[in-house]
Amino acid sequence: GENVEQHPSTLSVQEGDSAVIKCTYSDSASNYFPWYKQELGKRPQLIIDIRSNVGEKKDQRIAVTLNKTAKHFSLHITETQPEDSAVYFCAAGESGGSYIPTFGRGTSLIVHP
Amino acid sequence: NAGVTQTPKFQVLKTGQSMTLQCAQDMNHEYMSWYRQDPGMGLRLIHYSVGAGITDQGEVPNGYNVSRSTTEDFPLRLLSAAPSQTSVYFCAIRPGGTDTQYFGPGTRLTVL
Numbered sequence: 001g002e003n004v005e006q007h008p009s010t011l012s013v014q015e016g017d018s019a020v021i022k023c024t025y026s027d028s029a030s031n032y033f034p035w036y037k038q039e040l041g042k043r044p045q046l047i048i049d050i051r052s053n054v055g056e057k058k059d060q061r062i063a064v065t066l067n068k069t070a071k072h073f074s075l076h077i078t079e080t081q082p083e084d085s086a087v088y089f090c091a092a093g094e095s096g097g098s099y100i101p102t103f104g105r106g107t108s109l110i111v112h113p
Numbered sequence: 114n115a116g117v118t119q120t121p122k123f124q125v126l127k128t129g130q131s132m133t134l135q136c137a138q139d140m141n142h143e144y145m146s147w148y149r150q151d152p153g154m155g156l157r158l159i160h161y162s163v164g165a166g167i168t169d170q171g172e173v174p175n176g177y178n179v180s181r182s183t184t185e186d187f188p189l190r191l192l193s194a195a196p197s198q199t200s201v202y203f204c205a206i207r208p209g210g211t212d213t214q215y216f217g218p219g220t221r222l223t224v225l
Contacts, residue, residue, distance in 0.1 A: 044203070089156065099207070
């Protein structure tokens with residue numbers, strides 16, 4: 001089955017800095033890679049995703065990059081703000097009717113004002 | 114929130130007690146699943162269903178039962194609760210034709 005490793009487990013940055021969270025996956029059949037943000041006491045919510053036919057995707061201050069050869073993908077947050085503080089999860093899986101994602105263990109991002 | 118509801122929000126059980134966590138959706142989604150979230154462990158799949166009458170095991174199914182008699186409901190049953198089942202439980206749905214999962218608000222369960 002799929003195995004997803006996520007690093008770092010904790011990331012502390014100053015407001016305005018950039019933050020990068022990295023994930024690696026093991027199954028070459030995986031082709032859909034979502035990222036979720038979970039604020040304290042809330043449910044995980046999708047913030048951005050990428051498919052294997054795309055190398056990079058941006059949405060305002062967040063971006064995701066994918067390296068299929070190396071089997072790793074990363075979340076980039078620029079100009080961080082205190083409201084970016086949350087736990088971020090990556091996931092990987094094979095798209096389609098039987099899509100069952102495997103999640104990373106999460107990264108706790110702390111943005112200091 | 115894709116119309117996913119979970120009840121109760123909080124529950125405290127004693128070891129050996131049984132209970133059912135409820136998950137309901139009102140948008141006719143075929144795919145539903147249950148996850149547990151523990152500190153430092155991410156989201157781990159317990160059971161999932163691709164439609165009424167069809168269920169399958171995920172990564173951590175032991176100690177949990179599910180059934181899917183209707184499209185709307187996907188209850189998770191703990192037959193004999195154990196302290197190791199203390200966790201936050203999330204139900205999720207996935208609209209047909211998409212890969213995006215939407216999570217319910219969660220149930221925080223404590224087993225003493």
